[in-house]
Amino acid sequence: MPPETSSADHPLLDVLTARGARSDRLKHARTFPARSAQHADWPDWADPQLVEGYQALGVERPWTHQVTAADAAWRGENVALASSTGSGKSLAFWLPALTAVRAGRAATQDGQGRIESTVRRSTVLYLSPTKALAADQLTALTRLLDAAGTRDVRATTCDGDTPSEERRWAAEHADVVLTNPDFLHFALLPAHRRWTRLLRGLRYVVVDEGHAYRGVFGAHVALVLRRLARLAEHYGGTAPTFVVASATTADPAASVARLLGTSADDVTEVSADGSPAGRRTVVLWQPPEITGPAFERSGSTTADGHPAGVSDDDPWALPDPLDPAANEADAVLTVEGAAEHPRRSATAEVADLLADLASHGARTLAFTRSRRGAESVAEQVRDHLRPVSTGLAGRVAAYRGGYLPEERRELEQAIRSGDLLGLATTNALELGVDISGLDAVLVAGWPGTRMSLWQQAGRAGRAGADGLVAFVAREDPLDTYLVTHPEAVFDAPLEATVFDPGNPYVLAPQLCAAAQEVPLRTEDLARFGDPARVREVLDVLVARGLLRRRPSGWYWTHAQPAAGMADLRGSGGRPVRVVEAATGRLLGTVDAASADGQVHDGAVYVHQGVTYVVDHLDLADHVALVVRRDVDHGTWSRDVMEISLEEPGDPDHPAPEGSRPAQRREWGPVTWGLGPVEVTSQVVSFQRRRIPDMQVLDTEALDLPSRTLGTTAVWWSVPDHVLRAAGVDADETPGALHAAEHAAIGLLPLLATCDRWDLGGVSTAQHPDTGEATVFVYDAYPGGAGFAERGYELGERWLRATRDAVAACPCAAGCPACVQSPKCGNDNSPLDKAAAVRVLDALLRHAPDGSPPSAPRPRPSTPATAS
Ligand SMILES: [Zn+2]
Numbered sequence: 071m072p073p074e075t076s077s078a079d080h081p082l083l084d085v086l087t088a089r090g091a092r093s094d095r096l097k098h099a100r101t102f103p104a105r106s107a108q109h110a111d112w113p114d115w116a117d118p119q120l121v122e123g124y125q126a127l128g129v130e131r132p133w134t135h136q137v138t139a140a141d142a143a144w145r146g147e148n149v150a151l152a153s154s155t156g157s158g159k160s161l162a163f164w165l166p167a168l169t170a171v172r173a174g175r176a177a178t179q180d181g182q183g184r185i186e187s188t189v190r191r192s193t194v195l196y197l198s199p200t201k202a203l204a205a206d207q208l209t210a211l212t213r214l215l216d217a218a219g220t221r222d223v224r225a226t227t228c229d230g231d232t233p234s235e236e237r238r239w240a241a242e243h244a245d246v247v248l249t250n251p252d253f254l255h256f257a258l259l260p261a262h263r264r265w266t267r268l269l270r271g272l273r274y275v276v277v278d279e280g281h282a283y284r285g286v287f288g289a290h291v292a293l294v295l296r297r298l299a300r301l302a303e304h305y306g307g308t309a310p311t312f313v314v315a316s317a318t319t320a321d322p323a324a325s326v327a328r329l330l331g332t333s334a335d336d337v338t339e340v341s342a343d344g345s346p347a348g349r350r351t352v353v354l355w356q357p358p359e360i361t362g363p364a365f366e367r368s369g370s371t372t373a374d375g376h377p378a379g380v381s382d383d384d385p386w387a388l389p390d391p392l393d394p395a396a397n398e399a400d401a402v403l404t405v406e407g408a409a410e411h412p413r414r415s416a417t418a419e420v421a422d423l424l425a426d427l428a429s430h431g432a433r434t435l436a437f438t439r440s441r442r443g444a445e446s447v448a449e450q451v452r453d454h455l456r457p458v459s460t461g462l463a464g465r466v467a468a469y470r471g472g473y474l475p476e477e478r479r480e481l482e483q484a485i486r487s488g489d490l491l492g493l494a495t496t497n498a499l500e501l502g503v504d505i506s507g508l509d510a511v512l513v514a515g516w517p518g519t520r521m522s523l524w525q526q527a528g529r530a531g532r533a534g535a536d537g538l539v540a541f542v543a544r545e546d547p548l549d550t551y552l553v554t555h556p557e558a559v560f561d562a563p564l565e566a567t568v569f570d571p572g573n574p575y576v577l578a579p580q581l582c583a584a585a586q587e588v589p590l591r592t593e594d595l596a597r598f599g600d601p602a603r604v605r606e607v608l609d610v611l612v613a614r615g616l617l618r619r620r621p622s623g624w625y626w627t628h629a630q631p632a633a634g635m636a637d638l639r640g641s642g643g644r645p646v647r648v649v650e651a652a653t654g655r656l657l658g659t660v661d662a663a664s665a666d667g668q669v670h671d672g673a674v675y676v677h678q679g680v681t682y683v684v685d686h687l688d689l690a691d692h693v694a695l696v697v698r699r700d701v702d703h704g705t706w707s708r709d710v711m712e713i714s715l716e717e718p719g720d721p722d723h724p725a726p727e728g729s730r731p732a733q734r735r736e737w738g739p740v741t742w743g744l745g746p747v748e749v750t751s752q753v754v755s756f757q758r759r760r761i762p763d764m765q766v767l768d769t770e771a772l773d774l775p776s777r778t779l780g781t782t783a784v785w786w787s788v789p790d791h792v793l794r795a796a797g798v799d800a801d802e803t804p805g806a807l808h809a810a811e812h813a814a815i816g817l818l819p820l821l822a823t824c825d826r827w828d829l830g831g832v833s834t835a836q837h838p839d840t841g842e843a844t845v846f847v848y849d850a851y852p853g854g855a856g857f858a859e860r861g862y863e864l865g866e867r868w869l870r871a872t873r874d875a876v877a878a879c880p881c882a883a884g885c886p887a888c889v890q891s892p893k894c895g896n897d898n899s900p901l902d903k904a905a906a907v908r909v910l911d912a913l914l915r916h917a918p919d920g921s922p923p924s925a926p927r928p929r930p931s932t933p934a935t936a937s
């Protein structure tokens with residue numbers, strides 16, 4: 071398909087297409103015009119010394135959005151500031167916050183004879199999702215204060231690694247504390263009596279990178295912020311002002327209101343961006359089909375054999391894709407392109423493109439989906455360039471979480487200055503970090519959201535120089551759909567930040583933590599959500615003996631800290647340590663949730679290109695002992711899974727306390743449902759497959775415990791007569807449903823802020839709870855995360871996109887780009903692509919929805935086909 075617009079005049083497009091030789095890979099190109107800067111005057115209230123500081127750093131006049139946001143914050147309004155990468159959001163919050171701090175300190179100096187600590191000075195809390203970003207902010211803040219020549223603002227970082235001496239100093243003296251939500255949750259709020267000075271004076275709470283607070287993590291952070299506000303009011307009598315800075319998202323005021331527990335009317339939204347941007351050409355790129363060996367090792371993450379790992383008692387969740395550390399994939403080989411017409415992997419393609427761009431002197435960032443991917447792209451590029459010029463090869467590097475801060479600082483500086491021409495990076499470079507104005511950005515694999523894509527794209531282009539951005543598709547239904555449906559990339563609205571603070575699995579431990587800090591009163595309940603629902607959760611907590619009800623309120627009467635009940639990031643309990651048996655050396659760790667599938671006895675574990683075999687997985691001690699061994703095979707585990715609907719009032723399977731009531735809706739004979747489910751899974755065996763031809767060598771049984779997850783699912787069920795009428799016979803039904811389920815999971819991230827690793831699925835030709843052929847898609851988090859709910863709301867759109875993606879795929883019988891899943895627990899079998907399209911067409915014939923809900927059906931039980 072030729073480029074649709076006349077934008078093919080970008081000078082670097084010639085490099086990308088190798089002067090036309092690769093033109094067929096360019097599926098679409100679109101150009102976005104430059105935006106010119108809009109300046110405003112410094113506000114009258116702004117501290118003149120700070121203004122001088124900014125001017126000394128080169129900010130002669132601020133941009134309009136900075137002043138609009140700063141003015142609102144100064145007036146005491148909660149602010150949702152959503153603007154592009156490099157738009158100077160920090161000025162918008164530091165200007166009012168530091169002005170307030172310095173005004174308080176001036177009063178201290180004027181008040182002769184008064185003891186400093188008796189004066190209420192303004193304090194500021196700055197929160198970022200990672201420790202590294204808080205450290206970066208402190209560096210920038212220090213530079214500003216130095217430039218302003220002020221020595222009277224005491225700012226420090228404080229996190230879980232901060233020694234107690236320094237914590238005490240922060241508690242007793244700091245005006246500005248830069249930290250993260252985890253530290254608030256586990257340390258600062260429970261020890262609030264030590265932090266009364268900070269809490270009493272708390273004037274501003276800055277929540278930076280607010281879009282990172284999504285899913286279950288977002289729900290926890292929302293409740294942590296409410297605990298913080300409650301304590302600040304408890305000590306200081308007034309509510310602090312919140313400034314939430316984020317990437318450009320859909321409806322930022324609504325997201326911020328949900329985060330803070332206020333109405334959107336109480337949040338001032340600032341989203342008109344006054345910063346300048348260069349013209350930018352964005353292309354959609356699909357790697358070519360390959361004819362050589364069908365398999366290649368690649369660096370992308372996988373959770374093979376574990377559609378959604380689940381665990382016994384520990385709350386667990388998949389890694390947060392926005393946590394740079396979570397993208398580590400050091401254990402599993404992904405096999406890409408196991409299809410009839412496999413395509414080249416996105417990482418290999420991006421390595422070629424990056425090498426070519428670097429050879430032409432273009433400063434380029436390449437975003438990859440994993441740490442291993444970043445290392446691998448950088449290494450491949452160096453290999454490409456070394457024969458041409460070792461000097462050039464030395465100007466390409468990798469960047470990721472896990473590097474020392476000094477090393478990261480050096481790399482950032484080197485790409486800024488042009489010493490480095492190419493940097494292959496994880497999304498560690500998506501948040502914070504002041505790097506912009508590059509020549510090109512390559513994105514290997516859909517980053518999960520349009521919001522992320524624009525964050526990454528924002529690093530390319532500057533005033534007077536066009537930026538080039540290429541999204542390079544992986545072989546995945548979603549990526550394939552997107553490169554062939556440009557409107558879904560360019561014309562669809564940005565995603566909202568999805569999280570649900572009412573999730574009872576999140577609310578319950580947070581209420582316990584709040585009650586331990588200061589007993590909960592009836593008038594506090596509205597702060598934590600709908601008072602009736604909060605009350606229901608409290609009743610359950612009282613019944614379970616976790617809280618004690620007294621006339622004056624709800625009390626935590628246990629010795630242990632209540633905060634220990636909640637792990638904000640849902641990392642699922644202690645990770646399993648991978649230890650070399652012979653030496654006792656720690657090689658790495660594997661998430662608790664994926665340990666069964668990845669480091670079971672006999673599993674092959676790959677670490678930095680070196681292979682080990684797991685000798686023994688000790689679940690009690692959270693350790694997998696491995697032995698160094700060169701092997702010709704990889705291992706793929708298999709699990710079995712069951713899912714059951716939790717109907718209200720079922721004494722055998724009580725629904726999670728306070729969980730959303732099940733919902734139903736009908737499209738003629740087709741039933742849609744949303745509600746609580748229980749998913750039970752067990753890793754039962756694994757296969758050894760020879761690499762690279764994937765021939766199965768043998769299968770071995772495993773004896774591992776089953777894991778149960780209570781969560782929320784969206785499902786649809788369809789009677790057999792509808793399937794028969796659609797030309798799907800009984801033999802085809804399991805493959806049709808399974809294929810439809812895979813594709814649906816691959817497409818839901820189009821509609822909700824999640825990726826397929828946030829979801830699990832089960833399909834069955836006859837489910838005991840519905841009595842019909844049923845496909846379930848569930849949130850892979852205890853209690854749910856709001857994704858299934860989104861799928862239920864947008865059922866028709868979701869299904870139509872799914873149907874179109876499968877039908878449009880040119881493969882004959884299914885491939886990774888349509889119905890095969892990289893994380894299938896059933897070895898992608900059975901799958902019937904053609905029958906899946908017939909099923910989806912039959913369902914869609916009965917859309918649109920809107921029919922009244924039907925009564926729940928009775929339930930019984932049998933096994934299902936796992937995803
Ligand atoms: Zn296909």
Ligand SMILES: [Zn+2]
Binds near residue numbers: 812893
């Ligand atoms: Zn599957």
